Amino acid sequence: MSNNSTTSTVSSYIPALSDPLFQITTVIAVLFFTILIAKGITIYLQRSLKDKMDKEHLNILIKSIYYGSIVIAVVGVIFPYLQINTSGLLVAGGVVGIVLGFASQSIMGNLISGIFLMVERPIKIGDQVNIDNKLGYVEDIKIISTIIRTYDGLFIRLPNETVFTTSITNYVANLTRRFEYVVGIRYNDDADEAIKIIKDIIDWEPFALVNPGPSIFVDTLGDNAVNIIVRIWAPATQWYDMKTRLLWIIKKTLEENGIEIAFPQRTIWFASELNTRKMSDISETGYDEQ
Amino acid sequence: MFEIYHPPFTTEAEDTKIIVEKQGDDLIYKRLFRGKEEKELVLLNNDGDITINPIEPVNLPEAITSFLLIEFKRSAIIRSGDKKKIYLKFPVEIGVFISDKSGNHEVIDIFTFNKVKYTLYGSHTQGIICRHWESDIYTDEPDTEKLYEGFIELDIANESNHQMEITNAIFNAYGMKIYFGDKRLGMKASMKIINKLLAETDFSTYPTTSRFKRSMELYTARKLAITSTKGIMEFGI
Numbered sequence: 001m002s003n004n005s006t007t008s009t010v011s012s013y014i015p016a017l018s019d020p021l022f023q024i025t026t027v028i029a030v031l032f033f034t035i036l037i038a039k040g041i042t043i044y045l046q047r048s049l050k051d052k053m054d055k056e057h058l059n060i061l062i063k064s065i066y067y068g069s070i071v072i073a074v075v076g077v078i079f080p081y082l083q084i085n086t087s088g089l090l091v092a093g094g095v096v097g098i099v100l101g102f103a104s105q106s107i108m109g110n111l112i113s114g115i116f117l118m119v120e121r122p123i124k125i126g127d128q129v130n131i132d133n134k135l136g137y138v139e140d141i142k143i144i145s146t147i148i149r150t151y152d153g154l155f156i157r158l159p160n161e162t163v164f165t166t167s168i169t170n171y172v173a174n175l176t177r178r179f180e181y182v183v184g185i186r187y188n189d190d191a192d193e194a195i196k197i198i199k200d201i202i203d204w205e206p207f208a209l210v211n212p213g214p215s216i217f218v219d220t221l222g223d224n225a226v227n228i229i230v231r232i233w234a235p236a237t238q239w240y241d242m243k244t245r246l247l248w249i250i251k252k253t254l255e256e257n258g259i260e261i262a263f264p265q266r267t268i269w270f271a272s273e274l275n276t277r278k279m280s281d282i283s284e285t286g287y288d289e290q
Numbered sequence: 291m292f293e294i295y296h297p298p299f300t301t302e303a304e305d306t307k308i309i310v311e312k313q314g315d316d317l318i319y320k321r322l323f324r325g326k327e328e329k330e331l332v333l334l335n336n337d338g339d340i341t342i343n344p345i346e347p348v349n350l351p352e353a354i355t356s357f358l359l360i361e362f363k364r365s366a367i368i369r370s371g372d373k374k375k376i377y378l379k380f381p382v383e384i385g386v387f388i389s390d391k392s393g394n395h396e397v398i399d400i401f402t403f404n405k406v407k408y409t410l411y412g413s414h415t416q417g418i419i420c421r422h423w424e425s426d427i428y429t430d431e432p433d434t435e436k437l438y439e440g441f442i443e444l445d446i447a448n449e450s451n452h453q454m455e456i457t458n459a460i461f462n463a464y465g466m467k468i469y470f471g472d473k474r475l476g477m478k479a480s481m482k483i484i485n486k487l488l489a490e491t492d493f494s495t496y497p498t499t500s501r502f503k504r505s506m507e508l509y510t511a512r513k514l515a516i517t518s519t520k521g522i523m524e525f526g527i
Contacts, residue, residue, distance in 0.1 A: 174414045203405075206351055210361075210409040210422045235354055235408065235419050 034073035038066045053118045113164035114143045122168050130169040172236040179243045184225030189259045191218050191226050207238040225262030295340045338389045344475050345385035345508040346463035348421045349400050356463040359420035366427050366456045368448045377428040379439045412525035440475035443498045448483045456527050465493040465519025469502035491521040
């Protein structure tokens, strides 16, 4: 009894739910707190994802979360409070959701893949990559697709789902990269001297890294040449320029020092001595007497 | 070679010759190596003074890093809690600056008489690319040829609980303060060893001797917003 009387006493101080002024005040308060919480979440996300996502995509994510929170608060709290029946809205929304879900299955897949790509960041704008056998520079990473500019200047749009599910080779993700030449010299050339000359050339090359150092060694005694392997580490941003330039310098310097690059040749040994004649003898008589 | 020139002028050092000629209101800048032209610029509407002085040695042939790694020819061992001053040699790069009427300096050319090499410090994924230089450890100021090398007066402090072996030191060019005199140039730096895998280097704003004058550094002339001037060695010393 005493409990009931206490409740009725408290209720008498609270305005009736039907009081329009109280309803408006409550709605404003709920909206205010929702905005406050949404702001808090977005500021937290902005700080924690600042280094993991680029600015443009982070803005999209933050705006989605901000407005999404407000919509949830309106539909989930304010509508029931104002006794607006949302069941019809939910049924209609559900049906529309299913239809849209089927229709936009691939878009959603790409969107979610895009978000994961932005968070995981296996590639960045400007990187040189091979995605799904498409080689080139990453021009842009959008929420639905990734744009590649191939080395021969073609524009390729890859859906993010493809980018996310296929293997990605990022040629510049690491700081350094190694490249290799095979230099084939003649058997009668001095391989030790050739190795010394190549080492000297590399030693004067600024971007041929000291550590990890180059390795130069005789790899195989081939059919036509003694094959020297030359492996050089370079900064990932400089390796291609160096690779395209250095081989010709090695070739020229070796030749200047009397070491020739071998070409395919075969030495044939005959079981019996051959009777050979000069071509001039044949041309004088007009026929081969033998 | 390290001084302020008023065009037109010609200066020569080793096999390199710098010629600045006046052509009307413009200046023609030429750098020749053994008589062969290596760089030519036309400085339009310009009659400012040209400053040639040593700069941070991390710019050639392209600026790909701001770190200089000096590898010690012999390792140095320092006891726990100990402090010691040593001297190292560092490579010199030469910067050519042009000044305007308001006193701003812009770099127009960089060259060096040294061999340039780079190296990786740390891992392939997390490490840093550094300009590489090898130096012996000296207990007194070493003799240097100022067009080629300068010296770093390095105060090492071992703040760890163990004796440490130091094989190299990394310096951040953003913090370098180069001072030069008639015959030599130098920098003053410190190295704080925290543990076997972590050390920190930084530069002092004071010259090694009061007779030296401050060089116009490249990073100062560019007026960059610098976040850190320290060299953090987190992959070992």
